[in-house]
Amino acid sequence: MKIWMPFPIIVLVIFSYAASTAAQAAAPLGQQPGSAQSGPLQSLTLDEAEQIAVRNHPRIQAAINLATVAREQAVQARSAYYPVARGSLTGVESEHNSRIAAGGLNNPIIYNRYANGFEVTQLITDFGRTHQLVKSSNLHAQAQQERVVTNRADVLVNVDRAYFDVLRNQTLLRVAQQTVKEREVVADLVGAEAKNNLKSGLDVSFSQVDLSQAQLLLIQAQNNLQASYAELSDALGYHDQQTFKLAEEPMPQPPADLTQLIQEALKDRPEMISQRLDVGSAKSYATAERDLWLPTISVVGAAGLTPFRQDALAPRYAAAGFNVNIPVFNGHLFGALRGEANAQERVQQEYLRDLQDTIVRDVRRAWLDTNSAYQRLSVTKQLFAQAQQSLDLAQARYKLGLSSIVELSQAQLNETASEIAQASAKYDYQTQISILNYQVGTLH
Numbered sequence: 001m002k003i004w005m006p007f008p009i010i011v012l013v014i015f016s017y018a019a020s021t022a023a024q025a026a027a028p029l030g031q032q033p034g035s036a037q038s039g040p041l042q043s044l045t046l047d048e049a050e051q052i053a054v055r056n057h058p059r060i061q062a063a064i065n066l067a068t069v070a071r072e073q074a075v076q077a078r079s080a081y082y083p084v085a086r087g088s089l090t091g092v093e094s095e096h097n098s099r100i101a102a103g104g105l106n107n108p109i110i111y112n113r114y115a116n117g118f119e120v121t122q123l124i125t126d127f128g129r130t131h132q133l134v135k136s137s138n139l140h141a142q143a144q145q146e147r148v149v150t151n152r153a154d155v156l157v158n159v160d161r162a163y164f165d166v167l168r169n170q171t172l173l174r175v176a177q178q179t180v181k182e183r184e185v186v187a188d189l190v191g192a193e194a195k196n197n198l199k200s201g202l203d204v205s206f207s208q209v210d211l212s213q214a215q216l217l218l219i220q221a222q223n224n225l226q227a228s229y230a231e232l233s234d235a236l237g238y239h240d241q242q243t244f245k246l247a248e249e250p251m252p253q254p255p256a257d258l259t260q261l262i263q264e265a266l267k268d269r270p271e272m273i274s275q276r277l278d279v280g281s282a283k284s285y286a287t288a289e290r291d292l293w294l295p296t297i298s299v300v301g302a303a304g305l306t307p308f309r310q311d312a313l314a315p316r317y318a319a320a321g322f323n324v325n326i327p328v329f330n331g332h333l334f335g336a337l338r339g340e341a342n343a344q345e346r347v348q349q350e351y352l353r354d355l356q357d358t359i360v361r362d363v364r365r366a367w368l369d370t371n372s373a374y375q376r377l378s379v380t381k382q383l384f385a386q387a388q389q390s391l392d393l394a395q396a397r398y399k400l401g402l403s404s405i406v407e408l409s410q411a412q413l414n415e416t417a418s419e420i421a422q423a424s425a426k427y428d429y430q431t432q433i434s435i436l437n438y439q440v441g442t443l444h
Contacts, residue, residue: 117304
């Protein structure tokens with residue numbers, strides 16, 4: 001009896017034989033380059049992975065150094081409160097009756113001498129400008145410290161995402177390996193029955209197509225696992241790829257009320273705290289720029305000895321005085337500086353408002369995604385159970401000759417797809433919980 005096959009089936013059969021031949025000529029399945037690991041894998045839990053990233057990731061270290069820069073800038077601003085002292089050694093030889101005649105209104109005489117001494121200058125008051133500069137610098141330093149928390153949270157959410165992605169791909173690799181074994185058993189059985197004229201060549205072709213599809217799934221799963229190892233290694237701060245044996249994490253509870261989460265995010269997100277501090281820093285700086293028009297009062301004292309001198313000079317000198325500087329006109333410089341500072345303050349306020357809107361949107365979206373992922377858990381579990389039952393029935397019907405190979409093939413495909421969906425749903429939910437914690441501000 002001749003078996004009629006449509007053209008698409010003929011193409012599918014040719015493709016299956018070609019893929020099967022290529023797979024047999026390649027390395028043994030499960031041992032492609034880069035998929036094997038010599039020696040035992042390094043065990044790693046999620047907490048350990050996060051601790052490694054906090055110690056090792058360059059973004060966190062860079063943020064810590066930037067926070068140190070901001071603290072030192074605050075110290076620089078506070079230095080105006082303290083006296084400035086300097087020592088001097090001066091030796092001069094000049095022509096007789098030399099005076100500096102050009103370059104100034106006065107023409108001081110220059111005496112031959114050698115002298116040593118010191119000078120002390122102390123700011124008495126600038127009517128609050130230094131206070132505002134110090135306040136602005138301190139607020140900026142606090143904001144920079146919150147950016148360390150922000151960078152740490154960014155790193156940790158990437159670690160969590162990569163961690164669960166590795167677990168997902170490890171599970172999918174096991175599914176693919178098991179699928180290949182099951183399809184090989186079916187293909188061998190159908191091939192043996194076809195030799196005894198119990199099954200047709202079409203059954204053999206379909207079984208080979210299913211086996212080739214399983215082999216392609218295995219190759220893709222191996223590649224995805226290696227790619228996820230690379231992502232995890234990068235998230236941990238390693239420059240080369242590391243391979244780990246990851247521990248399963250307990251399933252977290254479903255998310256809480258959305259309104260409560262939004263309130264927590266607006267209060268606890270390090271970005272919000274940092275931006276509010278930046279607004280305060282810009283406001284203090286604008287006040288300091290306004291105070292440029294106020295006078296500054298300082299005192300100066302100097303004393304020293306002149307062991308080698310002309311007769312007109314005394315063997316020692318000492319003097320003290322005060323100085324009051326009152327701004328009068330400087331080409332609108334102070335007005336422009338104040339205008340710039342006020343504009344910067346308004347910019348920071350608008351950034352704060354935009355950040356509030358962004359956080360509300362991100363928390364809402366993360367909450368919806370997490371609830372959706374939680375709902376998929378029960379649905380995919382039920383789907384997998386139904387697919388297993390359908391596969392058992394299809395196998396029984398096919399063995400009894402009550403159905404075609406197409407029904408069995410479809411049942412196998414549905415069972416594999418449902419198992420993949422169940423594994424993906426589990427790790428998607430854990431990933432979404434981590435993302436939600438990040439958006440709320442509790443992951444740091």
